[in-house]
Amino acid sequence: MRLIFTYFTILSTALILFSCSGEQVDENQILKDEVIAIHDEVMPYMGDLKSLRKKINEKSEVLEEQDSVVNSEKVLELKLLAKDLDDAFEGMFVWMRQFKNSYEEMGEEEIKSYLQEQKVLVSKVRDDINRSMAAAKEELEGV
Template sequence: MNAYLRNFYILILISLSYSCTEDKAQENQKLRDEVIQIHDEVMPYMGELKSLRKDVIAKSHEIERNQGEEGAKEVESLKLLAKQLDDAFDGMFVWMRQFNQKEDEMSDEELESYLLNQKEMVKVVNEDIKTAIADAKAVLKD
């Protein structure tokens, strides 16, 4: 009877272990989906970043032509805004290039840590894009 109980407990432990592994895999998939969702939210705005940059540069050239030295401060501000738009654009592609799709080479714990880090990184990219677009629209609205 002891052998029967021992085998029963071993079977339960194996079942629980498998269940925990499956739960962790599901949690990691959910986390991965969140990372991709944050990326997908702003990826459609990449063309808008470039378009706004073009408009910002055109406005800076117009001010240079019409105001000369008097508009130098505003021109410098517009050039910084154009750089902000470029940096936001580049930030997306830098993040995408480093994002590791080889998740099967990681343990569940390594994968969770990696995805949490990626989530924070892509949040910064997301916010940079939204901020750059809002800043450009506010300046161009004037």
């Protein structure tokens, strides 16, 4: 009876350890999927960012040609908005270049920490893209 109990204890312990390590892997995969989903949510907007920047620059040029002195504040505001659009565009590619897709030399906790950091970074990229696009669209509504 004691042998059966010992066998059962060893088997139970092995199953618990195996299931815990499997949960960590699954948790990291879920986290990676979340990071990629945030990227995939805004990646299609890259062309829109460039298009909006072009329209904002055109509006700025028109105002500058009309009266560069009277419109100087608005022109500066539009140039800053164009820069925000460029920065949001560049932010996506900077993030993509530094993102590691392979974690061979990392332990499970390191992977988790890395992916949590990447989620914060890519969320900022998403927020910058959405914010700059919203501001540009609002500016261009009357055009």
